[in-house]
Amino acid sequence: MTMSAPATNCLMKLMDNQQTLEDYKSDISPRWCTGCGNNAILAAMQKLCRTEQLPQEKTVFVSGIGCSSRFPHYMNTYGFHGIHGRALPIAEGVKMRRPDLNVFVTTGDGDCCSIGAAHWIHAIRYNMDMTVILHDNLVYGLTKMQASPTSPRGLKTNTSPTGAYLEPLNPLTATLGVSNVSFVAQGVDWVPELLYDLISEAFHHKGFSFVRVLQRCPEFMPDTFDPWLQDAEKTLLLTHKEGIQISPSLSKVYKNQELHDPSDLNRAREIASVLDPIPVGVLYRNGSVPCYDDIRRSETPYTPEVVGTALNEEFDKFTIWPAQ
Amino acid sequence: MESQLLDESRQRKQARRVPNKKRKGTSKPAKKGKGRSPSAKKSVVTLSEHVVEIISDSGEGAQRCGQSFGSIAARMGNGIWTVEIIPAEIRPPARSVAGASGNRIRVASGPVDNGGDEADLVVAFNEQVLLGRVRAKELKPGCTILMENMWRTDPDAGVAKSYAKAYEELTSAGYDVHEIPMEVECLKYVPDARRGKNMFALGMLCSIYSLDLQMARDQIAFVFAKKGAKVIEPNQELLDAGHAWAEANLSFKYEIPAEKAEVPQIVVNGNIALALGVLASGMEVCAMYPITPATSASHYLSSIFEKVGCVVHQAEDEIAACTFAIGSSYAGKCSVTITSGPGLSLKQEAIGFAVMAEIPMVVVDVQRGGPSTGQPTKVEQGDLLPACFGGHGDAPKVVMAPSSIQDCFYSMITARKIAETFHMVVVVLTDASLATSQQPFPRPQFNENWVAPPVDQSAVSENAMPYDWDARIGVAPRFTPGQPQGMHCLTGLAHDPSSHVAYDPEINEEGIRHRSQKLAAFQKTLKTPKVFGDEEGDLLVIGWGSTRGAIEEAVTRVRAEGGKVGSLHLSFLQPMAPGIKEILSRFTQVMTVENTWCDSLEEELVDESNRRYAGLALLLRARYLVDIDCWGEVKGQPIKPGSIARVIREKLK
Numbered sequence: 001m002t003m004s005a006p007a008t009n010c011l012m013k014l015m016d017n018q019q020t021l022e023d024y025k026s027d028i029s030p031r032w033c034t035g036c037g038n039n040a041i042l043a044a045m046q047k048l049c050r051t052e053q054l055p056q057e058k059t060v061f062v063s064g065i066g067c068s069s070r071f072p073h074y075m076n077t078y079g080f081h082g083i084h085g086r087a088l089p090i091a092e093g094v095k096m097r098r099p100d101l102n103v104f105v106t107t108g109d110g111d112c113c114s115i116g117a118a119h120w121i122h123a124i125r126y127n128m129d130m131t132v133i134l135h136d137n138l139v140y141g142l143t144k145m146q147a148s149p150t151s152p153r154g155l156k157t158n159t160s161p162t163g164a165y166l167e168p169l170n171p172l173t174a175t176l177g178v179s180n181v182s183f184v185a186q187g188v189d190w191v192p193e194l195l196y197d198l199i200s201e202a203f204h205h206k207g208f209s210f211v212r213v214l215q216r217c218p219e220f221m222p223d224t225f226d227p228w229l230q231d232a233e234k235t236l237l238l239t240h241k242e243g244i245q246i247s248p249s250l251s252k253v254y255k256n257q258e259l260h261d262p263s264d265l266n267r268a269r270e271i272a273s274v275l276d277p278i279p280v281g282v283l284y285r286n287g288s289v290p291c292y293d294d295i296r297r298s299e300t301p302y303t304p305e306v307v308g309t310a311l312n313e314e315f316d317k318f319t320i321w322p323a324q
Numbered sequence: 325m326e327s328q329l330l331d332e333s334r335q336r337k338q339a340r341r342v343p344n345k346k347r348k349g350t351s352k353p354a355k356k357g358k359g360r361s362p363s364a365k366k367s368v369v370t371l372s373e374h375v376v377e378i379i380s381d382s383g384e385g386a387q388r389c390g391q392s393f394g395s396i397a398a399r400m401g402n403g404i405w406t407v408e409i410i411p412a413e414i415r416p417p418a419r420s421v422a423g424a425s426g427n428r429i430r431v432a433s434g435p436v437d438n439g440g441d442e443a444d445l446v447v448a449f450n451e452q453v454l455l456g457r458v459r460a461k462e463l464k465p466g467c468t469i470l471m472e473n474m475w476r477t478d479p480d481a482g483v484a485k486s487y488a489k490a491y492e493e494l495t496s497a498g499y500d501v502h503e504i505p506m507e508v509e510c511l512k513y514v515p516d517a518r519r520g521k522n523m524f525a526l527g528m529l530c531s532i533y534s535l536d537l538q539m540a541r542d543q544i545a546f547v548f549a550k551k552g553a554k555v556i557e558p559n560q561e562l563l564d565a566g567h568a569w570a571e572a573n574l575s576f577k578y579e580i581p582a583e584k585a586e587v588p589q590i591v592v593n594g595n596i597a598l599a600l601g602v603l604a605s606g607m608e609v610c611a612m613y614p615i616t617p618a619t620s621a622s623h624y625l626s627s628i629f630e631k632v633g634c635v636v637h638q639a640e641d642e643i644a645a646c647t648f649a650i651g652s653s654y655a656g657k658c659s660v661t662i663t664s665g666p667g668l669s670l671k672q673e674a675i676g677f678a679v680m681a682e683i684p685m686v687v688v689d690v691q692r693g694g695p696s697t698g699q700p701t702k703v704e705q706g707d708l709l710p711a712c713f714g715g716h717g718d719a720p721k722v723v724m725a726p727s728s729i730q731d732c733f734y735s736m737i738t739a740r741k742i743a744e745t746f747h748m749v750v751v752v753l754t755d756a757s758l759a760t761s762q763q764p765f766p767r768p769q770f771n772e773n774w775v776a777p778p779v780d781q782s783a784v785s786e787n788a789m790p791y792d793w794d795a796r797i798g799v800a801p802r803f804t805p806g807q808p809q810g811m812h813c814l815t816g817l818a819h820d821p822s823s824h825v826a827y828d829p830e831i832n833e834e835g836i837r838h839r840s841q842k843l844a845a846f847q848k849t850l851k852t853p854k855v856f857g858d859e860e861g862d863l864l865v866i867g868w869g870s871t872r873g874a875i876e877e878a879v880t881r882v883r884a885e886g887g888k889v890g891s892l893h894l895s896f897l898q899p900m901a902p903g904i905k906e907i908l909s910r911f912t913q914v915m916t917v918e919n920t921w922c923d924s925l926e927e928e929l930v931d932e933s934n935r936r937y938a939g940l941a942l943l944l945r946a947r948y949l950v951d952i953d954c955w956g957e958v959k960g961q962p963i964k965p966g967s968i969a970r971v972i973r974e975k976l977k
Contacts, residue, residue, distance in 0.1 A: 057806055073815070078810070079812065080813070081813055081816065083647065089639060089647040090650060091651060093651020093654070093655070094654060094805070096651075097652055098655045098805065098806070101805055101806070121640075298632075298633035298634075299633075300633035302633045306633070307632055307770075308772065311770050314603075319588055320398045320399045320589055
């Protein structure tokens, strides 16, 4: 008897009960451009799910609107392709009563840092247990080339034909400036090995884990990161036993390294404020910041009887006749 | 709330009341004294009802006095309806015409379901706040006024002069003004009369209306329970002093005999009823952002919700509150977001998303005056059309409106059930009047069926699709995270039954059709509302929300004069219950009464081609093709039954 390849895979899966990479891929193939940084993040994320053997039904990817926010469509997990700018409060709502769910947020630079900026600041402060990837390609892609808050000054776009007027917003320093910040990392799409490591570190951190990924947009920003791709010295790798480890082969290419203790917030802010070289690694990690979802979680088991008792206690207070 | 969904779970027994004294008509006191001649033998005048107001500068305690007065009367078995008088600012300037803070209490023998007409008796701590009420035409002609007289001898000549001038104005206008030395009397007991004058006033009112003094003492002990004896005792002392002073110095005394209810009664305002309803409905998350006049519902809910393991989440803004509720509804039980007008506007995009993705959610809009910041503390019913059609695109949702304090409680249970049964957004419209008014109603008997069932976490059958819409009723299954094999990507983009983005021209239409079908299916569960008053006749008055009591009272009055008039009150504004067109056909004329703006045809430039109708009138005209007239007010006050009765009489001419 011969079996088709998928049938064999299925049997093997049953035998060792292991989820494969394929198990985390939805039946829709990504509609991103060839060379788009989103593809690298998707690959890293599917690898993470496979490595961690995350149950698909217990995993939720939440996004807003934009090229990168199509991400949940390509994962074979629960997905929530939400409203422009509102991925974070939606994810907070998802997580609030469901500590059993692994919650991921994929959001773009327009989604997170512009229309959703208020939610971003407060999400850092809530420090709810979720992994947040800022897909930062420095431009609006889905709406066809407008300046985003992180666009470099001078970038010619359809809304800034003579060049973007303002200095870009720095998502790293902004995040590191908010109370209760607990995890900040930066990765780049062109070093997939580290991208995976950083997303994995973020996933294992309990709290609001914020990873900014600088990514290429081959359609609208084809050359932007060329200097960094051509000169490894323009990338600063942050290494530490509490951060990420650099493989010997990678160390040969990226020699510009700094031993950075991720518990050092002041140094993290200094590193974050330098735009060139681009820092890659864990900038800050503090596992002791309380999570809002834990603070607000109750030990009281919720049952109709509990509700009935509470209601009757309240009715007693408001009963005017007969006298209580 | 005529949904059959709740029939079995509701106990809406109307309080059956038995009169324990013979009811008499409202009558004026036999004699009007100057209030300074002690009268040992006061004759007690029996009334069927009175509207009493107590007003002061903000922070002087008139609200507490009024609420306590209402509670004591309710405990004695009287029907009451209290209305808060709230300035828009936290601390408006002292002694300002716009700064009146206090409470209006309608006390009656039997149940009352609205605030009634102008005041019969007013207690004022200064003449300026009183003038504000006079100018707002809130006092009956000849109204009895008990006025603090300390201002007459104020060291500031300007103050003394304005007091004297006001006194002249009020007396010459025919009001029965009594100058009361409240400050002087209170200083005999406490060093600072500002703290406690309200209890002296309460004592006077207890004397005037023959309320049980011991009950009043108990009420004070209850109100100040947290503060202990050092606060309770002096307040009780002031209460006794006010009572004794009125007994000795006022020449008039009333009695409003109570018809006691047969079933236990509770007294709360609409926002507290709403919060109790949220708890009773089994919703576990309320996401909100502070906004007047909705916030007090969340305040109270915060105080009780955590005890049962639930969450009131104060979000960073209205949009976050709504999207947080959507996220938690998606991953669990139906959630609620509570807001007022401007917040509803901000939530509209998210509401549309919930409609598109078919996520159940309850949105409460405690309406206030609009547009823009409008009149945050005042009542208006201007959000009906935004609630129905506010978002972009075609986003069908249920819109319902409680019409009493009791309804505010049950509406939450109904709304949650509708939302979860049809995977739909349910908007519940209350308003500033319901939010702050208090009224006794039968104590609800908790029913476990009110509470939402646990979240389904069972495996989804293989090949089941998340939007496998039922061809007839439009309802699709709902897969919740945690359910094996239910994985899909929910989206606000047009999508097919698998929740895949729809690129096919047919699929978008199919989705829209099914979401629309759900409203039709839900409408089939509604019962035709009952007509109040005449079942057929010359005029049918239609209303919605908080105006019910006033409309029905006006209809009763006009019918007593021989008018052939009925009224219809709609709990469901979208969809509307079946059978309404047939009711309309039984009346020669139909009009709506709404607490909102509508153009008058008397205006020079207004005619049928450009008249702007009130929201409900517009909806009814569009749906039933009947020439429906409308009348409304935007005075920031609940519409009075007397005003409606005048409009009805005019219409019947």
